Amino acid sequence: MEKPFAITLNPGSSLANHTGSWRTVRPEYVSRLPPCNAACPAGENIQGWLFHAESGDYEQAWRALTENNPLPAIMGRVCYHPCENGCNRQYVDASVGINSVERFLGDEAIKRGWKFATQAPISGKRVLVVGSGPAGLSAAYHLTRLGHQAVIYEAAELAGGMMRFGIPKYRLPREVLDAEIQRLVDFGVELHLQTKVTNILDTLKKGFDAVFLGVGAHIAKRAYIPAGDANKVLDAVSVLHNMEDASAPMLGRKVVVYGGGNTAIDVARTAKRLGAEEAIIVYRRTRDKMPAHDFEVEEALQEGISIKWLSTIKEAGESDIMIEKMALDENGFPQPTGEFERIEADSVVLALGQDTDLSLLDNVPGLIVDKGLIQVDKGMMTGHPGVFAGGDMANNERTVTVAVGHGKKAARAIDAWLRGETYAPPPKHEIATFERMNPWYYSDAPKTMRPVLDIIRRQSTFDEVLGGLDESNAQFEARRCMSCGNCFECDNCYGVCPDNAVIKLGPGKGFKFNYDYCKGCGMCVAECPCGAIRTVPEEN
């Protein structure tokens, strides 16, 4: 077409006009740390694996998950999910049921027989791992991923540490535990049972380049309670451990558990399942001070466990115990009142905490032990070079999740140490706080509740109390994730730019800005649902 001068123009020719020069601030894509990830002691990239679950690619989700944690089926049951406490969705309706999706993925992996795949070339290094609890299994797994030969020495006849000997079956079915351990063995982890290490330095000399200690805390703390000969005073560690033996402990009709932690709850609920008519927890403070998790207390109460608050056991008689009432002083500490009560009890189980058996570390130079805990640096290395430690023996939190996190951290540090380097974790992104997000865009979707076993079966069997999600509701739950601080390719930036200055790179590749035309209006930043774009001042 021979066009008239000036009044008729060629289509789209405004591309010659680079409006980017108008800009005083520029948008930039960022990845912010989702609060769930920030809260996860195991360092899981939760948002990252939920991303795959959202589209139904569960295997990819499981693979993303297991980059950090090799035990999702276990963790999906026993983790106290601090991630959910951090979840930004709680400010919209309720936190995403991350834990339930994790369990779904873990169970799916067992059902489908998914295996780990190695990535790194074989290094030829052998690393000893002492103990097959969560810390040890995690360390062994990550060492294997990094190309090293992990060799676990486990003193007990079965692997799993406290996951087997501390957590009751109704919370963690043993076939789940066995499956996840077997997968690690299939992955190449050498597992030697009934192999107790008595002197670590001697054992190290048998061809190991480094060692990770994850021996746990299996020694029950005791409290002095005057007791008659006939009265049974037991400790929680032994009771729960014996549950795994052929002979279940004889606790009697009326069982008193002394303590306020999760272990106390576990023992009381176990006693109930063993046939006790009454299981009573005696705790010296109030419910809000109780270290046990609220939901576990709630489940225990549902199952008929009773709790004596503000009480201490003064003495244990033949068929009863004497309790002294306490009162909180102005600082919130319980003080004796001089008021006493007797309650019937066939046995008393002490659940007052555990200590670690550190005898294998005798004579190791450089080690520092403080209040029963072995002291480690940021890379989980003890004062003795090449000796690393984690799990219950190195911290007071004593959860499976923390232990798994320790194992991972230590494995990375060991890998660096073996190469004569020091492991430097990548810098942490700033937290994706709720204020940085635009929650308008998320569909209204309340949390999916997991099915709960009915009360009668809970009082009489060790069947798992909490059920899992099926595929449809696991996906629903995954899709409740708001992908805080991380692009989930919603196309909002691409769509809302009045200047077409966002380039779509294709599935999985995200977007980039075309700064030739971006005027810096900031609409993409304001309308990004998940806060994955920020504005920075233009320099010139």
Added chain:
Amino acid sequence: MSFQPVKFYQTGTFTVGNRLLPPEERSVQASGKRFNSINSGHRACQGCGEALGARYAIDAAMEATDSQLIAANATGCLEVFSTPYPETSWQIPWIHSLFGNAAAVATGIAAAMKVKRAKGKVGDVRVVAQGGDGGTTDIGFGCLSGMFERNDDVLYICYDNGGYMNTGVQRSSATPAAARTATTPAVGHDPGNVFGQGKFLPAIAMAHDIPYVATATVADLRDLEAKVRRAMEFRGARYIHILVPCPLGWGTPSHDTIKMARLAKETGIFPVFEAEHGEVKSVLAIRRPLPVEEYLRPQKRFAHLFGKSPAVATIARIQALADKNIRKYRLQARQESH
């Protein structure tokens, strides 16, 4: 509801795109191959709602017509920022004639296309006319009404930003009550635009009994696209009135353009609905009900309502207008199902 909302796919149909949706359910704007009918390099202000609304609407119309589309444009911001010699941003056949005649020019184009199609020279080429609220509700109203009553095969799209922004923010018959403009300054006893004046053109369009009338905002892309698509299913005169916030005229930050449109809809200030042959067929219900104050307060054109002693009575009058919309168009918030 103008379209079938996706119940729950993380963001459902709230976001522009959603990787979890099957491709056929995705928006035009989410496509990497969208037309960008109005290209980069246009000279609209930062955060321009009209530039955005125009691309949303015209891209959707291009999709619906298989790119057989011609546009006539009234004088105004959209025309000025898109086609200053020697560059144009339009990638579709486009003509600008005058301020007040876009609807008539479009009628002419449609007539030309009808004849040429009968002669086998062109395919089924469709026509849109577009303009701002001044070019539509004021100076272009005669031609628009003529196009409506003749039921010419034209989709007219009004990008309503509530005033003559191109000439420096003067009042139009679409300027809301109490809003400050250059010709309704915030001085005197009743600062800002007078209550009881102005017109709501969608209702007037409906009174012409034309096949399709709809309102939309730049905050509800899916709804907007569905309405353009629906409009293109009809022959005859059709009208879509799109609320496009103007950072300059409203006195809002450039990044809040979509937010302002959302607030206009959520407060009931701007009813979002569609009508066929003069009858309302569906409304976009309010999702998170809000008082009008939430909409008014961020805008400098209403700043005089929020001085040392807030103009409570005036705000209440505006709330009453919003409440009336909510009653009249049944915009009450609905429980989002999932």
Added chain:
Amino acid sequence: MLKQMEGSRAVAEAIALCRPEVICAYPISPQTHIVEALGEMVKEETLTECEFINVESEFAAMSVAIGSSAGGARSYTATASQGLLFMVEAVYNASGLGLPIVMTVANRAIGAPINIWNDHSDSLSQRDCGWIQLFAETNQEALDLHIQAFKLAEELSMPVMVCMDGFILTHAYERVDMPTQAQVDAFLPPYEPRQVLDTNEPVSIGAMVGPEAFMEVRYLAHAKQLQALERIPQLATEFQTVFGRESGGLIHTYQTEDAETIVIAMGSVLGTIKDTVDVMREAGHKIGVLGITSYRPFPLTAVAAALKNCKRFVVLEKSLAVGIGGIVATDVRMAVTGMGLKGFTVVAGLGGRAITMKSLKALFEKAMREELELVTFLDLDWKAVNKQLDREKAHRRSGPVAEALLRDVGVVGARNY
């Protein structure tokens, strides 16, 4: 084929033969009969492949034509007087965009006072709008000029106004030679737009042009009119080849070869002037006539050539440039710059005032004696004018002028004039 018919009907039939594709119609006297006839032809399907649109105003009429022309359709409309003024913004726009619309202007006075009768005030008010303006002397020429207009407009991509005197031509029944479809088709090829709204080749038409190119755009419009100046006589020749008669061109001369006095005019009044000249020639006066067909572009060279042997000229025009006098006369004076001719301006026939041979004869004789004022108002009722002027001097509130004058001249209503 020779036919006896109304001028409007003749024009309508000629338009139909041009195969228009879009016709916009809005009623205003005295053009109404043209579009009425066309509307009937479309409705009864004797004119096919044509959209006939009843618009809501002249502004819309021109705007629809702009759209249809830009859409690549041969587009036509007609108007007059107030209607032309109401569409002015679009009139300028059509030429600015270079759209080859053809429009009939059935010339009529502009109010106030409102007046439906003929003069040239309407189209002459648009002398600078960028349209080509062709003035018809007879119904035959009106018919022929429309056929030429489409060809001219489309070749140059410029709109053309064909001006014909309202009522005097539009409503007059005369014998016309109506061409055949084959003749028109042989002369006028199908419309091939220079620019078009085409989905296969999208362009933006109607850009905003700033100081950097605006003057050039305006000059190019001027250059096109200069091209038209060359093309109009050629088209007349081509027309003659196909249709066998002379029609169109820039100017028509009558008895000018030896004329000492030449009367210049446009439109149907040329007939009366020629009759008067015939009478005066018989009496031995060396007087001739120059009819201007192409008012825009104005044929400066042709006019100068036609006047080169005369001593004086009289421009008789049906228009008044209030405050100076003539409109056409100003252009003629520019054409004869440096030729040392005496020129007189005569304003005549405003608002349908009859121009009689008697008055013309007296006028021309006075002109030949060079006794005319520089600007003369033919047959002005000085008594009535002076009375009103006196009244206004005497009273601040002297009342409405038109009504007072009607009283003074002793008519009850305008129709009785």
